[in-house]
Amino acid sequence: MTDELDLLREANPVSADTGRWRDRPLDARAELLLRQLASRDRGRRTVRRVVWSLEAAAAATILALALTVPGTGSSPAVAASRPLPLVAHASRADVPLAAIVRRARAAAEESPAKSERGSHIQSWSLGMASGKDPVTLPQESLTRWNADGSGSLLVVATDPRHPGRPVIEDGPPPRTVNDGKVLRNERYPAGIGGANENYFEDPPSGAQALREYLAVWTPGADRDPADLISAVRSFLSVWTPGPRQRADILTLLSGIEGLRPAGKVTDRLGREGQGFRFTTTPGGRYLIVLDPDDGRVLDVEETVTRDDPEYRVKAGDVMSYTAWIS
Template sequence: MADELHLLRAADPAPADGPHFGDGPLDHAAERHLDHLLHGPRPGRRTGSRPRLVWGLTAVAVVVATTLAVLLGGSSGAPAVAAPRPLAVRAHSTAVPLAQVAELAAVAATDGSPALRRGTHVQSWSLAMSDDRPPVTLPEERVVRWRADGTHTEVVVATDPDHAGRPVLTDTGRVEDGHVLSRRTFPPMWGDAPPLSTPPHDPAKLRAYLTELIHGDTLTTSELLDATAEVLDNWTLGARESAALAELLADAKGLRPAGQVTDRLGRTGQAYVLDAGTGGRRMLVLDPATGTVLGLETTFTRDDPAYGVRAGDVMDYRAWMR
């Protein structure tokens, strides 16, 4: 296994075999591993880097014919990989109402810990589709860390926790598990508009922040989920921000509590489902004790033979970590 992948996983304070809801700040050992990964020497690193795919409901719906031609065409092409199975709600589990989650999150946020942190740590699975090739799922792990001077570093690794140690498909072909897709340092960046500006922890101000983020006048439930995902791709919310978001989610229309699930990183959470009405279903996974967003999944609700997908196939899934 690649050294970078080992360091990346060592920096994760909430491994799959760890206690549930392990969403505290990085301990000293994890910070040291992460700092070494981001700033330390890189022996044996392959030269060059590729731009990261932009994940999201809109992005994954785009036809990726060129990518699939590289992946599947010719004698050296990799075989198609089926989409992962959707998260399953645990039978007979209790569905916790969002209003109750908001109340618990408000109590948990009383001391303001953990604090908001700029940067993210996210594992994603995204489906690339074409009208003449089978769909393929592209998994990757991304860590973004910011410094006080406004610079930040991004490390993107090809890895799939569902199939640890096996080759992983990327946008340019098959690579070994843990292969570094890109490692980049960006110059200082400042801004007074979302997502560069700091997310507020007041519910009304957070709603305005998310509305501005999507460049809209109102915020539908689907747009609220889109905006939440974009914020979490840039920030790691603190307890107070998570509590404010939980209050917004509790007021959102169409999000129904479904019960308990175990996410793809082994964490237990509560699932809330939104039927998008456009052939897709969205499932938000929360830590019910703190309101922390653990993941967001989009699945197809009907077959689409033109793209080779069936009802229940996962279109996109992101799992956020501290």
């Protein structure tokens, strides 16, 4: 116990001169210090990958049942096939990342619009278990929050026979408009305001401040490119960034050494974007698709770059994919 107490005192997440702390949450700096302390000497990346695989395998079982059990008034869904990787095509019309960053910064100077809590996304992930075939999990989710802190969450298992077709219509209230199995449909009372989510505090302005903010919930985002990309994807599942945060995100991405242009991409929702690749160590690759006009992150795709017979995946298989509808 002495060693743990010494480490905690060394981290000093709440110093003696910060006033009364027991009646309020820790600030971002305190959260960051505690999370860095907890992640020290863990073999962080290996642990994260193993835990993700176990969680995805459990989710695969649940969603596989949802996809094969018809709901009231809905047609049965079918088992999903694995999505193919997005294909990028280089051309002379490609827009460099530096140019997209400049456009985003110019838009941020012209518009005072703030980030909004909530998101509308389609996602696919590969549920893996040792010795078993992976299961692809297609779903769409819409989260919305109101000024009084009330909100809603709707999650639908999408019909894999129609990949990329939105199944949720945004509105008061949101509703399903196409085939799909509703997995969650929740309403939150006033005053909640996403307080139980990650990234519950409003994001700060400035790229460096945003990096530190992201690192509170994804330790390593302040120093590791793969963790930074993962953190951005997680952040965008909670927030729809305004022009300033959008420019800050692009500034962070543009600073990643090894992020390379991949060419033009038509994503799974039929949108044209500019792709950029980053290869991780070991065995993974991200493809980030940006709107070249305003710098919005349209998609983030993660694929494996080498075979893994134990989990029955091959180089080029899509591990996860997220497309932001709004």
